[in-house]
Amino acid sequence: MNPRLDFFGNPVAAKVLRHINxxxxxxxxxxxxxTTQELVKIRASQINGCGFCTDMHTKDAAAAxxxxxxLNLVAAWREATVFTDAERAALELTEQxxxxxxxAGGVTDEAWAAAAKHYDEDxxxxxxxxxxxxxxxxxxxxINRQPAGxxxxxxxx
Numbered sequence: 001m002n003p004r005l006d007f008f009g010n011p012v013a014a015k016v017l018r019h020i021n022x023x024x025x026x027x028x029x030x031x032x033x034x035t036t037q038e039l040v041k042i043r044a045s046q047i048n049g050c051g052f053c054t055d056m057h058t059k060d061a062a063a064a065x066x067x068x069x070x071l072n073l074v075a076a077w078r079e080a081t082v083f084t085d086a087e088r089a090a091l092e093l094t095e096q097x098x099x100x101x102x103x104a105g106g107v108t109d110e111a112w113a114a115a116a117k118h119y120d121e122d123x124x125x126x127x128x129x130x131x132x133x134x135x136x137x138x139x140x141x142x143i144n145r146q147p148a149g150x151x152x153x154x155x156x157x
Contacts, residue, residue: 001147007140024133030126032119036090038066039083040127041134042074043091044098048138051148056155063153086118090127097131 007013027037038061045053058071073080077091093115096107119127140146 001145003144003146005144007144007146013140020133020136023129027126027130027133030122032123032126032130033086034064035061035066036087036127037130038064039070039074039077039087040090040094040130042071043077043094044131044134045138046075047095047098048135048142050138050141052141052146052151053134053138055148056151059151059153089114089118093127094131097128098135 008017028034038057041057042054042061045057061071062068067082070080070082073082074091077083077088083091089111092111093107096103096111100106115124115127
Protein backbone atom coordinates (compact mmCIF):
# COMPACT_ATOMS: atom_id res chain seq x y z
CA MET A 1 0.00 0.00 0.00
CA ASN A 2 1.28 3.43 -0.92
CA PRO A 3 -0.03 6.78 0.28
CA ARG A 4 -2.00 8.77 -2.23
CA LEU A 5 0.42 11.67 -1.84
CA ASP A 6 3.53 12.48 0.16
CA PHE A 7 1.53 14.29 2.82
CA PHE A 8 4.53 14.64 5.13
CA GLY A 9 6.57 16.23 2.32
CA ASN A 10 3.90 18.54 0.94
CA PRO A 11 4.36 22.25 1.85
CA VAL A 12 0.63 22.91 2.38
CA ALA A 13 0.26 19.78 4.50
CA ALA A 14 3.37 20.77 6.48
CA LYS A 15 1.69 24.04 7.49
CA VAL A 16 -1.47 22.22 8.54
CA LEU A 17 0.48 19.58 10.48
CA ARG A 18 2.46 22.26 12.34
CA HIS A 19 -0.81 23.65 13.70
CA ILE A 20 -2.26 20.25 14.56
CA ASN A 21 1.05 19.26 16.17
CA UNK A 22 1.03 22.45 18.27
CA UNK A 23 -2.45 21.55 19.53
CA UNK A 24 -1.21 18.04 20.27
CA UNK A 25 1.73 19.42 22.27
CA UNK A 26 -0.64 21.53 24.38
CA UNK A 27 -2.50 18.34 25.30
CA UNK A 28 0.72 16.37 25.91
CA UNK A 29 1.90 19.09 28.29
CA UNK A 30 -1.45 19.24 30.13
CA UNK A 31 -2.28 17.47 33.37
CA UNK A 32 -4.12 14.67 31.55
CA UNK A 33 -2.28 11.44 32.44
CA UNK A 34 -0.01 10.24 29.64
CA THR A 35 -1.40 6.69 29.86
CA THR A 36 -4.92 8.02 29.36
CA GLN A 37 -3.75 10.07 26.40
CA GLU A 38 -2.33 7.00 24.67
CA LEU A 39 -5.44 4.91 25.36
CA VAL A 40 -7.63 7.65 23.88
CA LYS A 41 -5.44 7.92 20.76
CA ILE A 42 -5.44 4.16 20.29
CA ARG A 43 -9.21 3.77 20.73
CA ALA A 44 -10.14 6.62 18.38
CA SER A 45 -7.68 5.29 15.81
CA GLN A 46 -9.18 1.81 16.04
CA ILE A 47 -12.70 3.17 15.57
CA ASN A 48 -11.62 5.25 12.57
CA GLY A 49 -9.69 2.39 10.99
CA CYS A 50 -6.46 4.39 11.03
CA GLY A 51 -3.71 1.78 10.87
CA PHE A 52 -0.96 4.41 10.84
CA CYS A 53 -2.08 6.00 14.13
CA THR A 54 -2.95 2.65 15.73
CA ASP A 55 0.56 1.45 14.90
CA MET A 56 2.16 4.63 16.20
CA HIS A 57 0.28 4.91 19.48
CA THR A 58 0.41 1.26 20.44
CA LYS A 59 4.18 1.29 19.87
CA ASP A 60 4.64 4.57 21.76
CA ALA A 61 2.51 3.27 24.64
CA ALA A 62 4.49 0.02 24.80
CA ALA A 63 7.77 1.96 24.74
CA ALA A 64 6.46 4.04 27.67
CA UNK A 65 5.79 0.87 29.67
CA UNK A 66 2.19 0.02 28.81
CA UNK A 67 1.52 -3.71 29.05
CA UNK A 68 0.67 -5.91 26.09
CA UNK A 69 -2.40 -7.12 27.98
CA UNK A 70 -3.89 -3.63 28.23
CA LEU A 71 -2.94 -2.75 24.66
CA ASN A 72 -4.58 -5.91 23.39
CA LEU A 73 -7.78 -5.13 25.29
CA VAL A 74 -8.31 -1.48 24.32
CA ALA A 75 -10.84 -2.41 21.63
CA ALA A 76 -12.79 -4.48 24.19
CA TRP A 77 -12.32 -2.13 27.15
CA ARG A 78 -15.92 -2.52 28.37
CA GLU A 79 -15.39 -6.23 29.04
CA ALA A 80 -11.82 -5.85 30.34
CA THR A 81 -10.95 -5.55 34.03
CA VAL A 82 -7.54 -3.95 33.45
CA PHE A 83 -8.64 -0.32 33.07
CA THR A 84 -9.31 2.15 35.87
CA ASP A 85 -12.66 3.87 36.25
CA ALA A 86 -11.04 7.11 35.05
CA GLU A 87 -9.63 5.41 31.96
CA ARG A 88 -13.00 3.79 31.25
CA ALA A 89 -14.70 7.20 31.46
CA ALA A 90 -12.13 8.66 29.05
CA LEU A 91 -12.58 5.75 26.65
CA GLU A 92 -16.38 6.17 26.72
CA LEU A 93 -16.05 9.89 26.01
CA THR A 94 -13.60 9.05 23.21
CA GLU A 95 -15.99 6.58 21.61
CA GLN A 96 -18.96 8.93 21.79
CA UNK A 97 -16.88 11.91 20.63
CA UNK A 98 -15.43 9.93 17.74
CA UNK A 99 -18.78 8.45 16.68
CA UNK A 100 -20.55 11.76 17.09
CA UNK A 101 -22.54 11.40 13.87
CA UNK A 102 -23.81 7.96 14.90
CA UNK A 103 -25.90 9.22 17.82
CA ALA A 104 -28.50 11.93 17.72
CA GLY A 105 -27.57 14.44 20.38
CA GLY A 106 -23.84 13.63 20.33
CA VAL A 107 -22.09 12.85 23.62
CA THR A 108 -24.47 11.86 26.41
CA ASP A 109 -24.74 13.66 29.73
CA GLU A 110 -23.90 10.36 31.41
CA ALA A 111 -20.60 10.03 29.54
CA TRP A 112 -19.72 13.62 30.37
CA ALA A 113 -20.62 13.20 34.06
CA ALA A 114 -18.51 10.05 34.31
CA ALA A 115 -15.51 11.85 32.87
CA ALA A 116 -16.11 14.90 35.08
CA LYS A 117 -15.96 12.64 38.16
CA HIS A 118 -12.35 11.75 37.36
CA TYR A 119 -10.87 14.77 35.60
CA ASP A 120 -10.68 18.45 36.58
CA GLU A 121 -11.66 21.23 34.20
CA ASP A 122 -8.18 21.58 32.65
CA UNK A 123 -7.95 17.81 32.15
CA UNK A 124 -11.42 17.76 30.58
CA UNK A 125 -10.38 20.55 28.20
CA UNK A 126 -7.29 18.50 27.31
CA UNK A 127 -9.39 15.34 26.86
CA UNK A 128 -11.86 17.06 24.53
CA UNK A 129 -8.97 18.59 22.59
CA UNK A 130 -7.15 15.27 22.35
CA UNK A 131 -10.25 13.54 20.97
CA UNK A 132 -10.56 16.28 18.33
CA UNK A 133 -6.84 16.21 17.45
CA UNK A 134 -6.55 12.43 17.09
CA UNK A 135 -9.69 12.38 14.96
CA UNK A 136 -8.10 15.01 12.68
CA UNK A 137 -4.92 12.94 12.37
CA UNK A 138 -6.97 9.79 11.71
CA UNK A 139 -8.94 11.43 8.95
CA UNK A 140 -5.81 12.76 7.23
CA UNK A 141 -4.14 9.34 7.32
CA UNK A 142 -7.24 7.35 6.29
CA ILE A 143 -8.06 9.68 3.38
CA ASN A 144 -4.41 9.58 2.26
CA ARG A 145 -4.14 5.80 2.80
CA GLN A 146 -1.01 6.29 4.89
CA PRO A 147 0.49 2.81 5.32
CA ALA A 148 1.04 1.33 8.78
CA GLY A 149 3.69 -0.89 10.28
CA UNK A 150 6.96 0.97 9.85
CA UNK A 151 6.62 3.46 12.71
CA UNK A 152 9.44 3.55 15.27
CA UNK A 153 8.62 4.74 18.83
CA UNK A 154 9.41 8.43 19.20
CA UNK A 155 9.89 8.85 15.45
CA UNK A 156 8.09 12.20 15.38
CA UNK A 157 9.58 13.53 18.59
